[in-house]
Amino acid sequence: MTNANAQTVFRPREDASEEWLSALLDGELDDDEAGTVIGQLGKDARSRQVWTEYSLIGDALRGCVADTSALEQRVKAALAAEPTVLAPVARPTRQPVYWAVAAAAVVAITWTVLSVSPSNRGVQMAANTVSTMPQTAGVQTVADQEVASNDMAPYLAAHEDYAFMVAGQPDMHITPVSLNEGAQ
Amino acid sequence: MNWLVFLSLALAVPAWASDALPNSEAASWLQRMSDASRNLPYEGIFVMQMGDRMQTVQVENHPNGADSDSRIVVLDGKPREVRCTRSESVTLAWGANGQQLERRIGSRHFPDLLPGSAGRLVNYYTVQLGGTIRVAGQDCQVIELLPKDQYRWGYRLCAEQYTGLPLKAVMVGKNGRPLLQYAFVKVREGTSSPVEPVLPDKMPVDDLRPVVNSPIRVKQLPPGYTQLIAVKRKLPSRSAEVEHWIFSDGLNHISMFVEPAPQGMVSLKGEGSHGLMNLLTRKLGNYQVTVLGDAPSPAVDFVAKNLDLR
Numbered sequence: 001m002t003n004a005n006a007q008t009v010f011r012p013r014e015d016a017s018e019e020w021l022s023a024l025l026d027g028e029l030d031d032d033e034a035g036t037v038i039g040q041l042g043k044d045a046r047s048r049q050v051w052t053e054y055s056l057i058g059d060a061l062r063g064c065v066a067d068t069s070a071l072e073q074r075v076k077a078a079l080a081a082e083p084t085v086l087a088p089v090a091r092p093t094r095q096p097v098y099w100a101v102a103a104a105a106v107v108a109i110t111w112t113v114l115s116v117s118p119s120n121r122g123v124q125m126a127a128n129t130v131s132t133m134p135q136t137a138g139v140q141t142v143a144d145q146e147v148a149s150n151d152m153a154p155y156l157a158a159h160e161d162y163a164f165m166v167a168g169q170p171d172m173h174i175t176p177v178s179l180n181e182g183a184q
Numbered sequence: 185m186n187w188l189v190f191l192s193l194a195l196a197v198p199a200w201a202s203d204a205l206p207n208s209e210a211a212s213w214l215q216r217m218s219d220a221s222r223n224l225p226y227e228g229i230f231v232m233q234m235g236d237r238m239q240t241v242q243v244e245n246h247p248n249g250a251d252s253d254s255r256i257v258v259l260d261g262k263p264r265e266v267r268c269t270r271s272e273s274v275t276l277a278w279g280a281n282g283q284q285l286e287r288r289i290g291s292r293h294f295p296d297l298l299p300g301s302a303g304r305l306v307n308y309y310t311v312q313l314g315g316t317i318r319v320a321g322q323d324c325q326v327i328e329l330l331p332k333d334q335y336r337w338g339y340r341l342c343a344e345q346y347t348g349l350p351l352k353a354v355m356v357g358k359n360g361r362p363l364l365q366y367a368f369v370k371v372r373e374g375t376s377s378p379v380e381p382v383l384p385d386k387m388p389v390d391d392l393r394p395v396v397n398s399p400i401r402v403k404q405l406p407p408g409y410t411q412l413i414a415v416k417r418k419l420p421s422r423s424a425e426v427e428h429w430i431f432s433d434g435l436n437h438i439s440m441f442v443e444p445a446p447q448g449m450v451s452l453k454g455e456g457s458h459g460l461m462n463l464l465t466r467k468l469g470n471y472q473v474t475v476l477g478d479a480p481s482p483a484v485d486f487v488a489k490n491l492d493l494r
Binding site for chain 2: 153
């Protein structure tokens with residue numbers, strides 16, 4: 001909206017000016033529109049009062065209002081009189097490219113977290129410490145190992161019943177092994 | 185929190201002596217400690233430390249004939265309480281959904297760590313008498329149990345001089361490394377609680393049933409280990425019941441879980457980050473067998489490898 005349009009559309013009637021003030025508070029006006037509305041504020045006492053009440057409402061919603069009963073009453077009255085201000089409509093200027101970038105970032109972070117998660121590190125550490133049994137030739141995937149590690153929690157909790165423990169279950173480093181099961 | 189610092193130092197710098205006791209004297213010491221932990225009325229607060237985890241627990245014990253009723257309250261983290269009456273025990277936890285009850289299959293806890301027949305431990309542990317140290321403001325006698333083989337962790341205990349009540353217990357791993365430690369920070373003989381702890385009126389539905397006709401047979405256990413219990417129970421995230429067997433030498437405990445094997449299962453080996461726990465999962469016929477315990481890896485492997493299908 002241009003300044004000229006703002007001049008022609010803006011009407012200093014009470015209801016319409018309140019809409020423009022609300023838009024100004026919500027940051028929905030461009031520079032020219034905002035300048036016009038701010039100029040009107042300087043000339044119109046009613047607009048200034050509305051502006052003050054809207055500001056108080058905003059402060060109340062953000063928890064910035066001092067605890068004075070008079071102020072509280074005014075804010076409550078303002079909230080009752082202007083319920084639509086409580087749920088301002090979002091400005092329809094979202095750009096899809098931002099969502100694509102955010103989604104890519106989430107995927108990248110998730111992949112990084114999974115790659116260095118404690119359970120996966122545990123698998124790697126345990127693989128270096130197991131010596132009593134021959135190792136398989138890397139047939140397990142990382143996902144399989146993480147599921148297996150998580151599956152141990154119910155067993156540890158059940159064992160805790162009898163093992164005097166009340167400090168919670170210890171972290172386990174799980175690794176796949178190949179047993180000589182020929183004789184079972 | 186200064187007492188925590190002092191406690192850590194006391195646990196980390198023990199004063200051990202080295203002469204092995206004759207079996208009869210060793211058995212006498214062990215039995216005295218075992219009896220005191222059940223037969224004495226006491227209440228106190230102890231600290232449990234496992235690796236970098238530490239938890240403070242309040243305990244009270246009420247002797248009840250040949251057995252005892254006790255109550256332990258976890259003072260850190262989520263509110264949790266365990267009530268033990270004779271052979272039954274239940275865990276009470278408080279969360280977003282209110283109070284939750286869970287039946288436990290064991291009712292032992294610090295300082296009641298030694299088995300009822302503690303004297304037989306001398307067959308599998310060398311018992312040494314250490315010096316006298318001070319724990320929770322009381323003088324106590326250090327007693328060390330050194331495993332005679334690779335199938336068990338050791339213990340360092342400290343018994344109050346006159347009553348024999350264990351005031352401190354340290355489960356010891358390879359090279360004398362502490363794996364799990366308990367120590368009273370405050371303890372007194374007698375209890376101020378007006379009533380004995382009782383189990384809640386509304387106990388959880390009993391989902392523990394004895395194992396009958398298990399598909400698995402245990403051919404042999406590590407020396408000194410015996411089977412304590414075998415029950416069918418439900419576990420979270422498992423649709424079917426699981427067999428839960430427990431074996432123990434009196435101080436170390438090994439659980440075995442038997443259930444139908446999922447498709448494509450592979451054998452897994454696990455070690456607790458602090459070295460205390462060990463685990464081995466294997467397939468036997470159409471069954472998945474998971475063996476885990478607060479015992480050294482050779483003991484867990486021994487159980488897992490000495491199984492057979494019936």
